[in-house]
Amino acid sequence: MKKIIFMFIMMGIFVIPAVNGNNPVWAGETDVLIDILEKKGILTAQEAKEVLSEVQIQKDKEKAPAKEVESSGFKLPKWVENTKVKGDFRFRYQYQDTDESGSESRDRWRMRWRFGLETEVNEWWKTAFRLASGSGDPRSRNLTLTDTFETSNVQLDLAYAQFDPNKHWSLVAGKFKNPIWNTKDLLWDSDINPEGISVQFLDYKINQFEVFGTAGFYALEEFSSDTSDPWLGLIQTGTKVNFTDSMYLKFAGAFYSFQNLKGNSFDYSSGTNSTDVNGNLMDDYDAFGVDAELGFKLSGPVPFVGVFGQYVNSDASDNDLGYLAGVKFGHKKVEKFGQWQVKYNYRRLEQDAWPDFLPDSDFYDGQTDVQGNEIEFTLGLAKNVTIGLDYYKTEQIDREPTIEEDIIQVDLVLKY
Numbered sequence: 001m002k003k004i005i006f007m008f009i010m011m012g013i014f015v016i017p018a019v020n021g022n023n024p025v026w027a028g029e030t031d032v033l034i035d036i037l038e039k040k041g042i043l044t045a046q047e048a049k050e051v052l053s054e055v056q057i058q059k060d061k062e063k064a065p066a067k068e069v070e071s072s073g074f075k076l077p078k079w080v081e082n083t084k085v086k087g088d089f090r091f092r093y094q095y096q097d098t099d100e101s102g103s104e105s106r107d108r109w110r111m112r113w114r115f116g117l118e119t120e121v122n123e124w125w126k127t128a129f130r131l132a133s134g135s136g137d138p139r140s141r142n143l144t145l146t147d148t149f150e151t152s153n154v155q156l157d158l159a160y161a162q163f164d165p166n167k168h169w170s171l172v173a174g175k176f177k178n179p180i181w182n183t184k185d186l187l188w189d190s191d192i193n194p195e196g197i198s199v200q201f202l203d204y205k206i207n208q209f210e211v212f213g214t215a216g217f218y219a220l221e222e223f224s225s226d227t228s229d230p231w232l233g234l235i236q237t238g239t240k241v242n243f244t245d246s247m248y249l250k251f252a253g254a255f256y257s258f259q260n261l262k263g264n265s266f267d268y269s270s271g272t273n274s275t276d277v278n279g280n281l282m283d284d285y286d287a288f289g290v291d292a293e294l295g296f297k298l299s300g301p302v303p304f305v306g307v308f309g310q311y312v313n314s315d316a317s318d319n320d321l322g323y324l325a326g327v328k329f330g331h332k333k334v335e336k337f338g339q340w341q342v343k344y345n346y347r348r349l350e351q352d353a354w355p356d357f358l359p360d361s362d363f364y365d366g367q368t369d370v371q372g373n374e375i376e377f378t379l380g381l382a383k384n385v386t387i388g389l390d391y392y393k394t395e396q397i398d399r400e401p402t403i404e405e406d407i408i409q410v411d412l413v414l415k416y
Helices: 004-017 030-039 045-063 064-073
Strands: 083-098 106-120 124-131 154-165 169-175 195-206 208-218 231-244 247-259 287-297 304-314 323-332 340-349 371-383 385-396 404-415
Touching: 030 045, 106 154, 208 287
Parallel strands: none
Antiparallel strands: 083 106, 083 404, 106 124, 124 154, 154 169, 169 195, 195 208, 208 231, 231 247, 247 287, 287 304, 304 323, 323 340, 340 371, 371 385, 385 404
């Protein structure tokens, strides 16, 4: 009798509610139903207790299906649980006008796509890779829409191992994001991902001071015929001073030791550094650089204002200076709907102040011996979705005749 009654109770709790919209009232009235059956003498006290126990077991199984899966032996590997997906997509309209005889204005539709995975192997180690569109140019991931819908290339953009023994130290090896702190892209194009080894001393707080540093060895070229391979050794140290909760100053100095650049030429060079009759560089371009930013957090419609600058001086015999000065205001970061930022900078980079295969490729095609203005506006359309306008007005410094160039870029960016 108990089994028959239990079967009908189970049907009442789980089958009938499923047909009628999974009404939770059935399960809530089970105790009342069994109590009535006990009082009528249909169930003994012991039988009622056993039925209630069986009903509770069934309820627990319905509420915790994940536990059943785990008890069956299936479990995701820990490294899968610790894997993050990161990437972005950018669609761009670009207009370019070069004030040169015989040079036509042009407009292009371009896109950039990046997709990566980052996995924590254990508490100290992690590894990551990222794929990106592009042609192999280290300063650009753009693909121009052309050639009757041809398929596009995908490149290995990042691949590295990272060791983090504690919160203050980090060692990375492979092809990784540039760890040098830059206020802007006078020296380093934002798409450049160095290859080699880097050690970072992360923000260490001493009262209102935060100290940081980076050292690195970057491979620039590898020759099969000899061992005089070009490479870059660098060290940067800096601090952030928090004067108040709403005012800070961050600055850093860096020394760049380029080896075996002199007497060699390089792929993706802009062709504006001084060269000999064979087209090889005439300097090694060891350089000292400084970056600084002063920021203010405000209340009201403009929540942040910052001024920033960069300076570089190489060991070339002439035309060895570069600098950038700028201001930004709005939100410090644009990450969601309604946030915005305006940024302006003026820069001047002399011919041999810096190797011409490293600066921002959008500023006069990444050349040296150039100067000019850039103004940017970014607006948040939704969470992780922005639209931006970037305008460059640039010119050559010492070349004759002086040729001016105007570039307008409109970018739609989606991040995930």
